Amino acid sequence: MKKIIFLILVTTFLVGCKSNPATKLDMKSEIALKGNWTVTKVFYPGSDYIKVTSFDIADSQCFVGSQWKFVSNNNTGEMKLNNSSCTSFDSKITWFINKEGNVVMKFLSEGIKAKHTVSGYVLKVANSTANSFQLIDEINVGNKPTEVVYQFSRM
Numbered sequence: 437m438k439k440i441i442f443l444i445l446v447t448t449f450l451v452g453c454k455s456n457p458a459t460k461l462d463m464k465s466e467i468a469l470k471g472n473w474t475v476t477k478v479f480y481p482g483s484d485y486i487k488v489t490s491f492d493i494a495d496s497q498c499f500v501g502s503q504w505k506f507v508s509n510n511n512t513g514e515m516k517l518n519n520s521s522c523t524s525f526d527s528k529i530t531w532f533i534n535k536e537g538n539v540v541m542k543f544l545s546e547g548i549k550a551k552h553t554v555s556g557y558v559l560k561v562a563n564s565t566a567n568s569f570q571l572i573d574e575i576n577v578g579n580k581p582t583e584v585v586y587q588f589s590r591m
Contacts, residue, residue, distance in 0.1 A: 465533045468564055470508040475499045477587040486577060488584055496584060498522035537561050539571060
C-alpha cells in the first residue's frame with residue numbers, strides 16, 4: 437500500500453512539474469542577446485506620415501538611440517530613452533525568448549515585481565547576428581496589421 441501511494445505521489449509530482457512546450461525557453465538565442473545594445477533605427481510602412489506610440493511609452497522615433505541591457509542568466513535588464521527631442525524614460529525589464537523565437541518582455545514599474553506586472557509585449561526576433569538584431573512588433577494601423585521594426589546594434 438505504501439508503494440502505491442508513493443508511486444501516485446511521484447507520478448503526480450512529475451506530471452505537475454512537466455514544462456509547458458509553449459513556455460520553453462530558447463537559451464541559445466537568449467545568450468546571443470546578452471549585453472548592451474542601442475536602437476539605431478525604427479521603421480514601418482508609412483512612418484513618414486503615421487506616428488506610433490511604442491510600448492505605451494513614447495513615439496516610436498524616440499526609441500532611436502535608446503540603450504538596452506539584456507542579462508541572459510536571470511532574464512532581466514534595463515532600457516533608457518535618451519533621445520534629446522523626447523522625454524527621457526528608463527525602466528528595468530524582464531524578458532525571455534520562447535521556442536517560437538519571440539521575445540516576451542515586461543517593463544517594470546519602480547517597486548513592482550514582474551509577477552505583479554500584468555501587461556507585457558511579445559515581439560519577433562529577426563536577422564540576429566553577433567552585432568545586430570531586430571525586434572518586430574505587430575500593431576494595428578487603420579485595421580491593417582503593420583510591423584514596427586526596431587534595429588539593434590551592439591554597443
